[in-house]
Amino acid sequence: MSRTALFLLAAGLAAAGIACLVLGISLQNRDIRTHIEENYAAYSRTTEADSYECTGSPSEVADRLAEYQSPEARASDRGTEYLRYEDDIVIVGPAGDRPCTIRVEDVRGGRYMGGGFIFLGPGFFPGAPAGGSGGSPGGPGGTK
Template identity: 40%
Template sequence: MFALIVLGAMALAVAGCGAPVRDWLADTYELRDRNGDVATYYSPDPVGITVANIVDEMEPAARSADGGREYLRYDDDIVTVGAAPGGGSTITVEDLGGRYSSGGYAYLGPGFTPGSPAAGNTSGGSGDAK
């Protein structure tokens, strides 16, 4: 019985690991542009549905909204979803380096400030140790 429980837990862990969000986006949405580490995709669905689909597939470490855009932070990437001209959504994925490391997303709050804890982190530390 114990072996079945362990195997079941291992199967759930493996199922939840999946490919990085960048790979999933590339397999799911239409690539519109690529510039270095930044890729832009198109979804025919509105922002809310597109974000729900992404989050259902891969839970972000932090999530925020600002000015009609949704921001999802993952271990290595920031995903931004906004309305596309003419309908649908534009999905941009970029590496955590660059704008993120220089505080470009700090205005979004916890989980988006470089060194800040991810949403739901209960360690109590700021992550900004010197």
């Protein structure tokens, strides 16, 4: 093989490697909040949460959202589905006169930090600061 052919082969392999890297990064950056914003109509935005209209049963909508991005925890309570993601709590259920809504709340604020979802069990406990009682970390499995 000539020197020119080897340079062309190396350039082709480098281009293919960069293309694979870009594709891999784009597939890994799934964000549930952005997905909901792009696919559902917002009807309310507050400092604590954003609310969106959806069609179908809450469990079907929650299944579609979980299919898009797998939640860290999932629970249901009286017809409402709760999906726990790294930065968000997604609540799918009826609200007022709307049979299906999606509410997205930030994990770092509002009800979650105050223990508002503790009744849902593992994966929904609020974490405590690392300097909890006895100097050990708080949160699930630690002392509070």
